[in-house]
Amino acid sequence: MATTDPVDPDMTAADLALDLLDGDERAAATRRALTDRDFAAQVAWWRQTLAGLVAWWPAVEPPPGLEARVMASTTPHGPSASRAPDSIRGVAPWWRVATLALAGVAAVLALMLVLPRHAPPPPPARTATAPLIAAIVPAADPAAPAAPLPALYEPDTGMLRLSGADIAPANRSAQLWAIGADGIPHALAVLARTPEARITIASADRARLVPGAVLAISLEPPGGAPGPVPTGPVVATGPLTRL
Incomplete structure (x- = not known):
């Protein structure tokens, strides 16, 4: 679905995306x-924008022990905690790291100025x-619920989320059906029996969940x-519709 850059982005939409x-x-x-x-x-705009940004950066596995060293470099030790030591467990103080990082950025920018320019490859479709x-x-x-129950289905993962699913009385079970x-x-x-049900749809049933198919809930015996x-x-x- 085509979307445009919102003038005043709603961060709740970003959190949901x-x-x-x-x-x-x-x-x-x-x-x-x-x-x-x-x-x-x-x-939809946030999902499209963030997906495009992520596509530019390959996954990188952090080196072993990185988290422990970073935490050690930011944790005060002893009576001189107010003064940052020159080295904590082999990690340079933050200002040295920042200086080296800035120097690296400057070097990259210099190379960009002297090397032939090429358009970056487009992000993958x-x-x-x-x-x-x-x-x-x-x-x-x-026995019906008091209000409509919103459902969201992600075809790529097979995950279906249903809010307000805890509607069955104690001696019954609520069962979800697809009707084509x-x-x-x-x-x-x-x-x-949870406020929001998260269901991984079986592979054999995913083809049934298409626009126009109807989701239905019935009250059945336990189980x-x-x-x-x-x-x-x-x-x-x-009925299911495309977002």
């Missing part, structure tokens, strides 16, 4: 993405598939339906 939110904050942001088109566009979202709307049933164009329900998972179709009431349904 980076998967930094948990619990109530993530649930609120997910619900907002379902109802606020501008916010959803900013989430993005192959990530846009997520799918659904608002699973309660049915006209006394043929109208036949296929069981996806029995929902955990789920004994057969291939729902046996209890279907208390909420909602």
